[in-house]
Amino acid sequence: MFYPLGKPPKRQTAERVPVRTSPGALAFWRFKVPRMRLAPIMLVGALLAPLSARSQDTEKAPPSRESVAVAAHQAIEDGFRFLREKQNKDGSWGSHDPVALEDSQLGFGLTSRGAQHSVRLACTSIIAKAFLHYPLRTKEHGETLDKGIHAVLSGWKCPYDPGEAFNVWGYAYILDFLTALWDHPYGSAHRNEMKRIIPEVIEQLRKLQAHEGGWAYYSDPGMGGDCLSFTTASVMLPLMKAKKQGFDIPEGMLGDAAKIMKRMMYPDKNMMYGYYLKRSTTHPLEELGAGARTQAGGLALHHYDDTYTREILRERNQFFFKTLDYVERIGNKRIIPHRDAPHNISGYFFYYGCYYAAEVMTLLGKDVPPEHWNHLVTVILRNQEKEKSWWDTICYGYGDKWGTGFAILSLEHYLAAHGALEKKPAASRPAGSKP
Secondary structure, three states: OOOOOOOOOOOOOOOOOEEOOOOOOOOEEOOOOOHHHHHHHHHHHHHHHHHHHHHHHHHOOOOOHHHHHHHHHHHHHHHHHHHHHHOOOOOOOOOOOOOOOOHHHHOOOOOOHHHHHHHHHHHHHHHHHHHHOOOOOOHHHHHHHHHHHHHHHHHOOOOOOOOOOOHHHHHHHHHHHHHHHHHOHHHHHHHHHHHHHHHHHHHHHHHOOOOOOOOOOOOOOOOOOOOEHHHHHHHHHHHHHHHHOOOOOOOOHHHHHHHHHHHOEOOOOOEOOEHHHHHOOOOOOOHHHOHHHHHHHHHHHHHHHOOOOHHHHHHHHHHHHHHHHHHHHHOOOOOOOOOOOHHHOOHHHHHHHHHHHHHHHHHHHHHOOHHHHHHHHHHHHHOOOOOOOOOOOOEOEOHHHHHHHHHHHHHHHHHHHOOOOOOOOOOOOOOOOOO
């Protein structure tokens, strides 16, 4: 695997957590080094960092844009191969096969039929959208996409089981995919079905809207549940797209959601996890964990009424990249519930955040510093697994499906932003390498 900006970090385990210092500093492991010895080690690392950085700069120049694009295309094709092998017979992705893990370690469970179906359809919609937006689809890719479309159109109705329902996530990403398919030439053959299904999906989301105005993890038709910023944003975005396409959105549905989203903003414009924290006087702000959800939340408010101006979006996108490496180290693949994690960072925010950060950067266009795109593609490429998937949290047979879908969508944004999505560049050598 080609890594644009250097080798990937060492694989993390639950027992050994790498603590990041400055570039080139000596790594040390928590629980392995006595506290009294930490200060000398950090001092030596800090002194060596400038020398290490200079030596790296002279040894290897940054890779060319063409080389990075080639690597991104290859990663996408490898990811598609993994997804084709893992597609279910009915065209969906994901399963409830156990992964030697207790629900209590995840912070959520998927033991009910409705929850399983909803997450499976969410995974299928995310992955199908990744196949849809890749213009260099092969015949096999097209067949895989057709099966995915069939799975969504035939199984879109999510059963509801009281107390543990992920129906909101299912309907949110079903609507996200169908609105994308509606605008794409590939969806012309399915227009009649979508005309019938999209309004019904919207109605299901209306029933699950909480009394506070947004949407919760465990929503129910009784308007219960705590509104969460990222869940609400994930619903608002496809709802606004459906409205632009001419579909009716019930009066007040988007307005109420926007109101609660604005209440969930901190003064610095980061989004809090959920509205219940507004009523808390003891819960910490957890700023370092806010980057991922703020990308989706800011994007939703920007499209609604420009509450999030382009300037605010740019600033919060910059904040995301300032904290991305930290989140990668302490959140990605950490099998621990968010309530117990450092800064309440859950693994499942990782590729979710990368995807919505890429959406924000696509909207900002030329206002995005090149190093942000480079940072994003580097992080995604270096985290691709040996089997060519991506995953950020273990969730039965679902985590590596939504992770792979979000990662590929992010790479597609990168390629589109650099004019390299529709035509794969010829393989080229990294800048500074010998012929």
